[in-house]
Amino acid sequence: MAEPILEVTALTKHFGGLRAVHLDLTVDVGELRCLIGPNGAGKSTFFRMLTGSMRPSAGTVRFRGRDITGWDAFRVARLGMSIKFQVASVLEELSVRDNLHLAAEFRFGNREGRRRAAEMLEVVGLTERADHPATWLSHGEKQWLEIGMASVGEPALILLDEPTAGMTADEMKKTVRLLKRLNEAATVIVVEHDMNFIRMIAGRVTVMHQGEVFAEGSMEEIERHEGVRDIYLGKGSHYVVRR
């Protein structure tokens, strides 16, 4: 068995007296991993520590065989990890094409980057909007654009923080197809709330609760898991499970 692409050991983040995150996690090459958990479970904090935009209080992160704990964001990105942030973070004033070009240029240079950006426009279905400023895009389109930006540089690992937030059912189906396509070339970790989406993806699911890994398994196993039902799926929260 090959070495896992991501190996997180006792990664901890304290905010004052509050321990927001404390977890171990291993992700294998080529996986499509779903990370779920109620609000405040520490998913986004965990992502921020992975990508270097937040320093962990303790613990280590090994990525592609290297200890990247405490690295700067740009170095982590150069090693092949990319992220779509929770809040859609596209470069609003730049055109859709330039957004993708800037993302591709780093790996492939100016000319090749332009070609790759045009290809990615097709993949995320924004060719017709290529020359519009990103700020004109709808919420869903921004999400796709950012997913495109995160994947155009051919990263080894793509982190997607709530890629379908605020999407219609049709948009979500499109996103699922997009994710599966990205997963052919890269390992993907998705944070999501929407259970339908998780079911459609049908990857391995890790449940986080109060900053720790609570359960792990296939979606069927998770849905059968009593504790998970209690903390997350069943308890009259606004995450309605549609069957």
Added chain:
Amino acid sequence: MNRVGSTETLAALLLLLPLLAVPWAFKPYTANVLAVYMIYGILALSLTLIWGYAGIMSFGQTAFFGIGAYAYGAIGLNLINRTQQTHAALLGGLAAATLLAAIVGYFMFYGRISDVYASIITLALTLVLFAFAVSTGGDEWVIGVARFGGFNGMFGQGESSQNIANFQIPPVTVWLPGMAQPFEFKINRESAAGYFLVLGASVLMYLLVRWLLRIRLGRVAVGIRENEARVASLGYDTRFYKFALFTIAGAIAGLAGMLFAAWGRFVNPDRFGLGFASSTVVYVLLGGRTSLLGGFVGAVIIGYLTSYLAEFVPFATIPGDVTPWVKFLMETSRRVVREAPLLVQGAVLVGIVLALEGGVTPPLSRLLTRYRRWAWWVLLPAVVFYFAQRVVCLQADVCLF
């Protein structure tokens, strides 16, 4: 001919033809005043680059302007009588400004200071330099023959400060091998070389910044303005890009400072002062933060507004038959304008900024694009005709005003 190209050609012609004709179409005074506005425009351009495009507000861009001016002055004063040229002074001024910007930029960006503080740090920098420059009045602040002169500004002296043979900072003077004598870039009745030097520098700096914004450096800069975390997580070391841009902007500001010292043949601590620092911000705001011409447009508008308001007297004579309260209003408005041109200037400024968020240049260029055909066939010929008749009447000395 494509749309954008055609409008750009048109704008370039509309601006450059009159500017090139100014020395022949108007008296030297106009060229002299326009030159200093363009120098301020270059300074504003450097702020446009770092603020408008990279999103880093440098309130104290004048620090680099002033350092450039002082360094040019100090080196120029010392070398002009020995070498008859100011090559070293130009290099030294540019180097001083660039180095200062690089040092400050390094600590700001690699020290992980939030960009919000960049404005405060740069403002503090320029004010510290102001305080320093003010306190250089004593005899110990003399480098060679260059006396810093505290509040009075920099000048050259002979054997001692008591010597009558004080002299001014030299104009840009070039003496290359093969030239019979040094060439001075001055603006007076005989020569407009100084004007063309400033015009040339403006065009060159404009083209430089335009090019910078087209290469990766500029694209990443705009990305940083829009969302720095996003750009960093694409793999760009944003600290380096910010550092590089800040240093380049500092160098451009330094160049403007040197031109200023050479133009006025003088520099005093006011160039570091709060007033000048905020004026520069105002030029950029008024002209348009994301328009490369904006700084120049803002500098010219404010410059003319200031000198026009200084001469403008509303209701200089009040008719005797008006009612007392109208008379009161007339008198008050006259007083306000007379006593406080800055107040009026500020009000005009606030009005323009409130009405046109992006400054005056973008709407102007939109107008030009929309009425391109009119501009080509009516405006451009009219401008050319006006300047042609100015040139002819000035040569014949029959101009009416």
